[in-house]
Amino acid sequence: DQQVKQNSPSLSVQEGRISILNCDYTNSMFDYFLWYKKYPAEGPTFLISISSIKDKNEDGRFTVFLNKSAKHLSLHIVPSQPGDSAVYFCAAPNNAGNMLTFGGGTRLMVKP
Amino acid sequence: DAGVIQSPRHEVTEMGQEVTLRCKPISGHDYLFWYRQTMMRGLELLIYFNNNVPIDDSGMPEDRFSAKMPNASFSTLKIQPSEPRDSAVYFCASSRGGGRTEAFFGQGTRLTVV
Numbered sequence: 117d118q119q120v121k122q123n124s125p126s127l128s129v130q131e132g133r134i135s136i137l138n139c140d141y142t143n144s145m146f147d148y149f150l151w152y153k154k155y156p157a158e159g160p161t162f163l164i165s166i167s168s169i170k171d172k173n174e175d176g177r178f179t180v181f182l183n184k185s186a187k188h189l190s191l192h193i194v195p196s197q198p199g200d201s202a203v204y205f206c207a208a209p210n211n212a213g214n215m216l217t218f219g220g221g222t223r224l225m226v227k228p
Numbered sequence: 229d230a231g232v233i234q235s236p237r238h239e240v241t242e243m244g245q246e247v248t249l250r251c252k253p254i255s256g257h258d259y260l261f262w263y264r265q266t267m268m269r270g271l272e273l274l275i276y277f278n279n280n281v282p283i284d285d286s287g288m289p290e291d292r293f294s295a296k297m298p299n300a301s302f303s304t305l306k307i308q309p310s311e312p313r314d315s316a317v318y319f320c321a322s323s324r325g326g327g328r329t330e331a332f333f334g335q336g337t338r339l340t341v342v
Contacts, residue, residue, distance in 0.1 A: 148328050159232070159319050159333025160271070205271060209327025215261065215284060216327045220270035 119143045120208050122219035129226050135193040137222045139206035146208040151191050154203045196226045234320050234334035246308040249337045251320030259326050262305050263319040310341045
């Protein structure tokens, strides 16, 4: 049972445009979400997080939006840069808050 | 700190052989996680430790898999005997406070069982 889903396995965007990566979850008890970025041959690295008490969190070019009623979150990258090309994972801690469940990932390709 | 260190980076072994993957977490982190990444299943949690104690091993696929954490600075994931379907990238990660805090991942071990 995949509690965190990323339905788009890949996304291609032109440099300078907006990238929007989507994530859906099924567990209404999830109250904290994280995005990780992964380059080839490296481990995932933390990018940005959001608590369910907020509907938006911004960090430079990266903004995460949370729609609790739809159980949906999205990561916006504006403007997209070629160096953003990577696999992006959304994740949520379990109810006890001590382990993460990851989505399947979305491969973002930013074309120069 | 050098970050989470995993060894080896690559491992090629024959079916039936024992494989041991190693991890050194970041000093001071009290949570350690072992993940496996495959094309079919994405990034899945195998087991995690808190203060060197295994807390949840429900993600360990079979009895062929075992993990230990004899002290705060070292953990192993062992597969015995290995099978071709175990081929994947195995990641170790550590964090200060479980799932709500940033987890730091190692570079992974790419395991190929032939």
